[in-house]
Amino acid sequence: MTTDPGLIARIERIEAQLAIQQLPMRYALAVDSRDVDSLVQLFTEDVNCGRWGVGRAALKAFYSSEHILRSFYRSIHQICGHAIEFIDADRATGSVYCRAEHEDNGAWVVMAICYFDHYVRRDGQWYFERRDEQHWYSTDWLARPGAPRFQNWPGKYEGERYQPRLPHRFPTWTTFWSASEQRAIDALTTTP
Numbered sequence: 001m002t003t004d005p006g007l008i009a010r011i012e013r014i015e016a017q018l019a020i021q022q023l024p025m026r027y028a029l030a031v032d033s034r035d036v037d038s039l040v041q042l043f044t045e046d047v048n049c050g051r052w053g054v055g056r057a058a059l060k061a062f063y064s065s066e067h068i069l070r071s072f073y074r075s076i077h078q079i080c081g082h083a084i085e086f087i088d089a090d091r092a093t094g095s096v097y098c099r100a101e102h103e104d105n106g107a108w109v110v111m112a113i114c115y116f117d118h119y120v121r122r123d124g125q126w127y128f129e130r131r132d133e134q135h136w137y138s139t140d141w142l143a144r145p146g147a148p149r150f151q152n153w154p155g156k157y158e159g160e161r162y163q164p165r166l167p168h169r170f171p172t173w174t175t176f177w178s179a180s181e182q183r184a185i186d187a188l189t190t191t192p
Contacts, residue, residue: 013086019126020084020119024096027128028077036063044120044127074103090121091129101141102153109153112136112145114166134165150191 002008023042030039040047040056040063049058063069080097087093096115101108113136118129137145139152150164167173177185 012089016086016089016092016121016126017084020092020094021082023119023126023128024079024082024094024098024115024117027131028079028098031063031069031077032075034069036060036069039063042128044122044129047128048130072102072104072109076101084119092119093117094119104153107140107153108142109138110141111138111153112166134169136164136166138164 027039027042030036030042037060040059043056043059045056046054047056047059048054049062052058052062077098077100080099082094082096084092084094094115094117096117098111098113098115100111100113102111114134116132116134118131119126120129121127137150137152139145139150143152145152
């Protein structure tokens, strides 16, 4: 048994990273299997659900509502990558890339998503403290995103609140493109 504090700290960090990496995959599996009880257990007991309230019961009501998991039939959430930044031994943030597919009233809608997560460890267990879903586009898999707009899920997510925020939400995006002439940007996209 080792007593090297540096080695012990590194092992604890690796274990924390592995535990955190399980959260997005377990979330995807719970959503796709409609296992709402398992889904809400991935979040802290005092999760803030905004207008739905506080706690896992409020989160369960949110996910079970007609606006969320009952608004499409089948879904497949494919976790594509996960970056984690530790704040301290019990708190971390992460960005999770996901491609999600949803069966909805004869359409098969594809979304490119990035979840911006906040994780916390309580009593030795890692949980989501908060998830902020942002997306680049949603569109029927037969259509290209961006034509006529990047939010192409008929009957869903209407209004400004649900419009794609990515890639503009990344703090480096605007800075990067501000060094380019507008005509160069116009040559690359019709919807900057």
